[in-house]
Amino acid sequence: MFKNMNVLNLWTDRRAAVSVEFVLISIALIFFIFFLTDLVIRQATIGKLDRVSYSVAGILRERIQLYDARETLSQQDVDATAELAKKILTDMNSTIDLSQMSLHVEEMHFEDPIRLGDDRKQIKLYKTWDSGSAGQCTPPQPLNEQQQLTPRGSYGRWVPLYQVTVCLPTFSWFTRLTSTEETPLMSSFAIVMLR
Numbered sequence: 001m002f003k004n005m006n007v008l009n010l011w012t013d014r015r016a017a018v019s020v021e022f023v024l025i026s027i028a029l030i031f032f033i034f035f036l037t038d039l040v041i042r043q044a045t046i047g048k049l050d051r052v053s054y055s056v057a058g059i060l061r062e063r064i065q066l067y068d069a070r071e072t073l074s075q076q077d078v079d080a081t082a083e084l085a086k087k088i089l090t091d092m093n094s095t096i097d098l099s100q101m102s103l104h105v106e107e108m109h110f111e112d113p114i115r116l117g118d119d120r121k122q123i124k125l126y127k128t129w130d131s132g133s134a135g136q137c138t139p140p141q142p143l144n145e146q147q148q149l150t151p152r153g154s155y156g157r158w159v160p161l162y163q164v165t166v167c168l169p170t171f172s173w174f175t176r177l178t179s180t181e182e183t184p185l186m187s188s189f190a191i192v193m194l195r
Helices: 007-012 017-061 075-092 173-178
Strands: 102-110 123-131 161-169 185-193
Touching: 017 075, 017 161, 017 173, 017 185, 075 102, 075 123, 075 161
Parallel strands: none
Antiparallel strands: 102 123, 102 161, 161 185
């Protein structure tokens, strides 16, 4: 009824070896395809965040056309921009969960060099605004550390800058395995000048 099997027979018997190898290779391939798909979805979401951050930053820079030439921001402006960002992301992907999306906006204005009497860049106003999950969404480098980006405008003054950072919690297993953060965020930022 039972065939006498010893350890030597188990190592040398090649029956069903192909089946065992197929199962092991299939498991490895399934994990590889799963992580590759996860990585592609993550990169596609970051691309969408890039488009959204640049679009809403472009709207914020249109101070003359859209905000009655008022150069400084208000919390109402930032909240309206966050709602617009959610609307744009929903249009791109109707199944995306935006309940934890957050927006961080920075503005930086400079003293008038004509009034100062020299060409120094002296910050007159630097302010940050948050909408959504406050405190989690931060840019890689704060705007006040990037003063070199502002050009001199046609009227001789330093042009104000705005930085918009859009953050969304990640649902990527790849990011969760490779990140040291408790809840890793996908983020994108855009820096624009006042127009």
